[in-house]
Amino acid sequence: MRRRSKIGYGAGTRVDRRQWLSMLGAVGAAGLAGCSGDDGGSPETPDNGGGVRGLDGIEERPTVSGTYDTVTSASFTTLNPLYNTESGAGTAIGRALDQGYTFDADDEYVPLLYDMSTDDGEVWVFDVREGLTFSDPYGAVDAESFVYQIEELHQSDWALTANATDWTGVNVERTGKRQFQAELPEPQLLWPESFDPLEYPIPKGVLEPYVDDENVEGLRQDEELLELRFSGNLGAFVLDEWDRGAGTTYTRNDEYYIQDADNWSDLFSNAPYFEGASISVVEEQASRLGALETGEADSASVPPERFEEFDNDPDVSMLQIPQPFNRILSVNMRDNGWNAGPGNLFRYVAFRQAIATAIGTDDLIEGVYRGLAEPHHTWQPAWSRWYPGDDEVPFFGTGDRYGAGPARELATTAFDRSAFDYGFDGDRMVTPEGDQVTLDVYHSAGQETAQLIAEYAAQELDDNLGIELDVQAIDGVRFNNEFWTATPEGGTDTVAGESVRWDAPTPNNPGPRSVTSNEEWDMSLVFGLNTYPRNPLTNAAFFDGANARYNPVGYYPEFDAGGLFERARTAATEEELAAAFADVFVELAREQPYVMLAFGDSLTGYNPDLRGPIEDFANGWNAPGWHFAE
Amino acid sequence: MGLARYVVLRVVWAAVVSLVIVTATFVLMAAAPNPAIQEAATQAALEGGDPQQAVERERELRGLDEPLHVRYLDFLTSIYTLEWGWSDHRSQPVTEALVEGLYYTAQYSIPWTVLTVLIGPLVGVYSAANMYSWRDHAATAFAFFGYAIPNFFFGIVLLLLFGVWLDWIPVVYRTDVAVFSLENARQLALPVFVLVTGSIGAVMRVSRNESAEFRDATFMKTAKAKGVSPFRAYAYHVMRPTLVPLSTTLVSQLLAIFLGSSLLVEVVFGIPGLGRLTFEALVAQDTNLVLGATFVFTFVAVIGNLLEDIAFSVLDPRISYDDR
Numbered sequence: 001m002r003r004r005s006k007i008g009y010g011a012g013t014r015v016d017r018r019q020w021l022s023m024l025g026a027v028g029a030a031g032l033a034g035c036s037g038d039d040g041g042s043p044e045t046p047d048n049g050g051g052v053r054g055l056d057g058i059e060e061r062p063t064v065s066g067t068y069d070t071v072t073s074a075s076f077t078t079l080n081p082l083y084n085t086e087s088g089a090g091t092a093i094g095r096a097l098d099q100g101y102t103f104d105a106d107d108e109y110v111p112l113l114y115d116m117s118t119d120d121g122e123v124w125v126f127d128v129r130e131g132l133t134f135s136d137p138y139g140a141v142d143a144e145s146f147v148y149q150i151e152e153l154h155q156s157d158w159a160l161t162a163n164a165t166d167w168t169g170v171n172v173e174r175t176g177k178r179q180f181q182a183e184l185p186e187p188q189l190l191w192p193e194s195f196d197p198l199e200y201p202i203p204k205g206v207l208e209p210y211v212d213d214e215n216v217e218g219l220r221q222d223e224e225l226l227e228l229r230f231s232g233n234l235g236a237f238v239l240d241e242w243d244r245g246a247g248t249t250y251t252r253n254d255e256y257y258i259q260d261a262d263n264w265s266d267l268f269s270n271a272p273y274f275e276g277a278s279i280s281v282v283e284e285q286a287s288r289l290g291a292l293e294t295g296e297a298d299s300a301s302v303p304p305e306r307f308e309e310f311d312n313d314p315d316v317s318m319l320q321i322p323q324p325f326n327r328i329l330s331v332n333m334r335d336n337g338w339n340a341g342p343g344n345l346f347r348y349v350a351f352r353q354a355i356a357t358a359i360g361t362d363d364l365i366e367g368v369y370r371g372l373a374e375p376h377h378t379w380q381p382a383w384s385r386w387y388p389g390d391d392e393v394p395f396f397g398t399g400d401r402y403g404a405g406p407a408r409e410l411a412t413t414a415f416d417r418s419a420f421d422y423g424f425d426g427d428r429m430v431t432p433e434g435d436q437v438t439l440d441v442y443h444s445a446g447q448e449t450a451q452l453i454a455e456y457a458a459q460e461l462d463d464n465l466g467i468e469l470d471v472q473a474i475d476g477v478r479f480n481n482e483f484w485t486a487t488p489e490g491g492t493d494t495v496a497g498e499s500v501r502w503d504a505p506t507p508n509n510p511g512p513r514s515v516t517s518n519e520e521w522d523m524s525l526v527f528g529l530n531t532y533p534r535n536p537l538t539n540a541a542f543f544d545g546a547n548a549r550y551n552p553v554g555y556y557p558e559f560d561a562g563g564l565f566e567r568a569r570t571a572a573t574e575e576e577l578a579a580a581f582a583d584v585f586v587e588l589a590r591e592q593p594y595v596m597l598a599f600g601d602s603l604t605g606y607n608p609d610l611r612g613p614i615e616d617f618a619n620g621w622n623a624p625g626w627h628f629a630e
Numbered sequence: 631m632g633l634a635r636y637v638v639l640r641v642v643w644a645a646v647v648s649l650v651i652v653t654a655t656f657v658l659m660a661a662a663p664n665p666a667i668q669e670a671a672t673q674a675a676l677e678g679g680d681p682q683q684a685v686e687r688e689r690e691l692r693g694l695d696e697p698l699h700v701r702y703l704d705f706l707t708s709i710y711t712l713e714w715g716w717s718d719h720r721s722q723p724v725t726e727a728l729v730e731g732l733y734y735t736a737q738y739s740i741p742w743t744v745l746t747v748l749i750g751p752l753v754g755v756y757s758a759a760n761m762y763s764w765r766d767h768a769a770t771a772f773a774f775f776g777y778a779i780p781n782f783f784f785g786i787v788l789l790l791l792f793g794v795w796l797d798w799i800p801v802v803y804r805t806d807v808a809v810f811s812l813e814n815a816r817q818l819a820l821p822v823f824v825l826v827t828g829s830i831g832a833v834m835r836v837s838r839n840e841s842a843e844f845r846d847a848t849f850m851k852t853a854k855a856k857g858v859s860p861f862r863a864y865a866y867h868v869m870r871p872t873l874v875p876l877s878t879t880l881v882s883q884l885l886a887i888f889l890g891s892s893l894l895v896e897v898v899f900g901i902p903g904l905g906r907l908t909f910e911a912l913v914a915q916d917t918n919l920v921l922g923a924t925f926v927f928t929f930v931a932v933i934g935n936l937l938e939d940i941a942f943s944v945l946d947p948r949i950s951y952d953d954r
Contacts, residue, residue: 246900283900287789296802
């Protein structure tokens with residue numbers, strides 16, 4: 001049996017609720033952002049900057065000192081590991097309770113609580129680490145700690161846990177005291193990268209009473225789960241208190257298992273290296289940045305417009321961390337989109353290309369992001385190993401494909417295809433009735449960057465396409481409920497000459513274009529999405545057909561998306577896989593299902609004395625070794 | 631009718647008002663779609679189940695298939711026995727959440743209220759006694775400044791000045807310090823100052839204008855003629871009649887700020903109080919918690935009005951109970 005390979009192929013494409021939420025990027029509503037910090041990318045490691053070099057080259061064992069205090073903008077809904085779907089709460093849980101495994105900066109699988117191995121990608125063997133214990137009276141962590149929760153909760157029809165659909169169709173069996181195996185319905189060599197098999201350890205003794213009664217409310221509200229009282233030696237810290245409005249406080253866990261773990265170097269032999277930790281909920285950005293500046297917080301996110309100021313501050317070390325959540329201009333191709341006149345021009349590829357051509361991405365990145373973002377031309381960041389290469393991907397909004405001339409040419413192509421007589425009257429784009437084309441664009445209220453992008457897009461579309469945009473701010477939750485999602489209805493429609501049925505409609509793809517949300521809308525900057533560079537097959541959920549599971553905008557692919565994703569799914573070699581992905585991403589760049597604008601970097605300020613953070617999407621994978629310089 | 635009977639009647643009336651509000655809330659809730667049911671349908675759809683079946687199961691589970699009067703009685707029982715349900719947004723019982731919020735809100739709102747009630751009328755009467763002097767102008771300028779500047783903005787400016795630049799006070803609010811400790815006083819000094827400046831203006835101006843009326847009243851002339859000291863004359867003879875109209879201003883002012891400004895101040899200073907709790911519950915559509923918070927604010931308003939009425943009667947014995 002071989003250990004799981006670094007590169008694999010044939011991963012699954014099922015998407016569970018947690019992943020649904022994780023598809024919404026950082027620009028979405030805070031309450032909806034899922035495990036966005038945990039999923040996704042495997043960037044090439046860029047040069048470190050800002051004086052923070054990670055843990056490379058540190059040979060002496062650090063001393064335990066200080067507390068690691070961070071601030072966050074939103075409070076946590078739950079710390080119950082079985083029901084959490086938020087990234088912020090995931091971080092709070094993670095301080096006190098490890099999960100099964102992680103990935104390092106080289107994209108290598110790193111076992112934490114269990115190692116995973118497979119021969120064929122179909123049967124996966126889990127070896128639970130020795131020496132893991134829950135708090136009294138729950139005893140040692142063993143295979144049963146995982147098998148019981150998978151079989152009795154995740155695979156039940158009553159518990160509705162966050163990981164419920166991860167285990168659908170998977171046959172789980174205990175094969176030893178500390179070993180179990182999972183047999184998948186079809187081989188998946190990228191299974192760990194999908195994070196489906198990522199679990200927290202939960203004592204059987206806590207779960208049993210609820211399982212016997214099928215008591216989901218009781219399980220959600222159990223105080224031992226909510227306050228992580230069972231965490232034993234399974235986390236770097238022990239949770240002292242969760243003050244719902246204020247945040248969490250922790251003290252060092254002297255018994256942390258990683259101190260004795262074989263696969264972790266001597267550097268971790270006394271981990272963690274802080275006496276305590278805290279996460280404070282501070283909603284006001286000015287206050288969070290103030291806390292970073294005064295040293296009350298050891299880490300905080302910094303908006304692009306303040307990056308330079310903090311970068312020049314000797315008391316703060318700024319990191320520019322690449323990430324795979326994109327900034328897109330969503331255009332509504334459903335029947336309640338394009339409210340300027342008859343016929344929905346967004347449905348024509350040429351018209352979406354015209355919009356992409358009219359919005360200059362170079363100025364956007366320099367002007368709005370102050371250079372702290374990467375261009376977004378296709379559904380992968382350029383640092384992804386699956387990015388097809390600059391020569392193959394058609395770029396819009398830059399070079400020859402930017403400006404009024406090329407944009408109007410593309411728009412005219414779309415007009416020709418439309419049954420309605422749209423056109424240009426001087427500088428203005430006009431409807432068949434001769435009225436100015438006016439559309440609305442929504443952005444998240446209170447997000448300065450989003451507002452700037454909306455205003456920039458409005459100016460560019462006015463200058464280059466003669467479209468008037470009405471910029472409107474909206475709360476993310478309201479946008480999600482009333483505009484972005486709809487009641488699933490299903491139905492049938494003709495797509496590229498073939499009949500397509502919506503057999504499993506979801507709120508995010510409720511049916512054909514005739515099925516619409518409660519409110520009309522034209523364009524939106526409210527949500528960004530995950531591009532899944534670690535396991536791009538997950539993107540099939542967005543694009544493998546008009547009836548893909550996540551398609552709020554009503555996009556109907558004009559290329560054989562389903563066939564290409566199937567090619568990737570059944571690829572036998574890495575080359576075949578890369579070729580299939582290249583075709584997918586070239587086509588997506590051409591069709592612009594969402595008008596792709598930029599990948600904003602995650603800008604994080606740290607205490608300059610802190611050793612450990614790196615400018616890499618895997619930042620934090622070795623957090624137990626982080627420490628303050630002496 | 632004596633004072634005791636009047637107070638009893640007012641209390642009964644307050645109870646009736648609260649029942650009307652609770653009933654109206656129930657009617658609105660019964661008419662509105664339940665987000666939990668929508669969520670159950672969504673969850674079922676995501677997992678390939680039957681949304682309609684999930685909706686029915688959820689309705690049954692939540693007792694929504696019962697007749698309306700049964701649900702109403704259940705609702706009333708729960709409200710008056712403080713069983714206000716579970717807050718999904720905070721993963722704790724609603725009453726516990728509200729008590730936690732009140733605990734932090736009280737820590738700044740009690741000193742704020744006390745200071746407003748003490749300083750506002752005093753400065754107002756002082757202004758009236760020194761009308762059109764530089765002291766009056768200074769007090770007026772201070773009052774208008776506090777009234778005009780938005781609390782939210784003022785809070786950020788003060789936090790930057792004293793927290794970030796001068797480093798005199800902590801930027802992150804800490805919940806682990808003792809209530810009666812120097813550390814807590816330090817971290818609450820700015821929020822209390824911002825709120826006091828915001829609320830003192832109206833109180834001070836009303837008391838200044840009201841007391842100006844009594845400054846030249848005949849009873850003041852009599853008092854002066856009898857040799858009463860100016861302090862005693864103002865404290866006893868001007869302040870008391872001034873407080874009657876002022877009590878109306880005080881209650882409405884404090885309630886308005888309690889609901890609006892305290893949220894903004896809590897956001898700026900990171901205080902996990904009732905304002906933020908309510909706002910977050912609204913955004914997260916946490917129905918139980920929103921209802922609970924609404925009841926708290928409603929009861930505060932009802933009790934505030936009750937106290938105002940009683941204060942009227944105590945402050946001015948000439949006000950007849952029979953007409954009220």
